[in-house]
Amino acid sequence: MLTNAAESTPSEHEHEHIVIKPSVLYVGTPVALITSLNADGTTNISPMSSAWALFDRMVLGLTATSKGRENAMRERQLVLNFPSPDLWPKIEALAPTTGCNPVPAHKEKIGYRFEADKFDVSGFTPQASELVRPLRIAECPIQLEAEVVASHAPGGERPAERQEGFWIIETKAIRVHAHRDIVIPGTNHIDTSRWSPLLYVFRHYFGTGQDLGRTFKAEA
Ligand SMILES: Cc1cc2nc3c(=O)[nH]c(=O)nc-3n(C[C@H](O)[C@H](O)[C@H](O)COP(=O)(O)O)c2cc1C
Known part of the structure; x- marks a missing residue:
């Protein structure tokens, strides 16, 4: 019999989980600082963490009322700047x-x-980009210059308390x-003993811990 069959037998795990209603589902994702071009040619910085990568794409979730979203969808370009954990106070200064004016x-509220x-406000240092107009953030060890290739409206109904x-x-x-x-000298690989992202976990900032092991596809 398959171990995931619907009528699985009661196990010692049965009473370990309880049902909760958390206000957010932020289990832990890297903080990114999106730099985007304002209409007057200056650069805005938006802290965010709802981002994931696949191939050469980064997919972002941005609230409809954020300046970063407005700028990114108008200019079709941005920079994703990834901070290290020690930079969290600067991010919290931006938080x-x-x-947007008016707010x-x-x-x-x-x-x-x-x-x-x-x-x-943050004390970050602007740095010119090479292929896009928004500035980079010099202190962020990883910076991705990116083009907006598509934008999608979310599906389903919005929760009543999050109408924006x-x-x-x-x-x-x-x-x-x-x-x-x-960077591992002479390669295109990130040295994971020297880089760690700043994580956003249920609205708290964390660094990462020790290296636990590598997946079979790891190149370095
Ligand atoms: C650590 C952190 C993570 C955040 N993650 C997101 C996110 O993923 N998406 C989003 O729209 N806003 C996120 N926010 C809220 C935005 O930073 C906030 O809406 C801010 O006002 C955006 O700035 P802007 O309006 O100038 O773009 C996050 C804020 C912090 C501090």
Whole structure:
């Protein structure tokens, strides 16, 4: 008999899980700082963590009312800057800000404020990009210059308490920059003993722990 058959026999695990209703489902994803071009040619920074990669694509979830989403969908380009764990205080300095003026009502209610210059607020250093117009963030060890190739509206009904909605933005990486200290010399591989992402786990910041092992497809 298959071990995953519907009528599985009661096991010692039966009472280990309880049903909960968490306010978010952020089990743990890397923080990315999206830099996008404002209409006046300056660069906005949007902290985010709803991103995943497959092949040369990074797919992003951005709330409908964020400046980063508006800029990315208008300009069709952005940079994904990946910070290391030590940079979390700078990200938290950006957290209660938006490049939207006026501040959307639901954000104003919980203490967000408008900031025109997110580099100034965070203390991050702007760095010119090579293929896109938004600036990179010099302190971030991995930076992906990317083009927006598609945007999708989410399916299903929105929960009543989250009426602002979001967009699924599909981007294609067109240039990858990695700090020389995290690249294995002479290769295109990231040295995973020298790079670790900043993770966003149920609205807390974490670094990663020790290397537990590699998958069979790992190249380095
Ligand atoms: C660590 C962190 C992760 C976040 N993840 C996301 C996300 O995945 N998608 C999103 O739309 N907003 C996310 N936010 C909220 C945005 O940063 C927030 O909406 C901000 O105002 C966006 O700035 P902007 O309006 O200037 O683009 C996150 C915030 C923080 C601090």
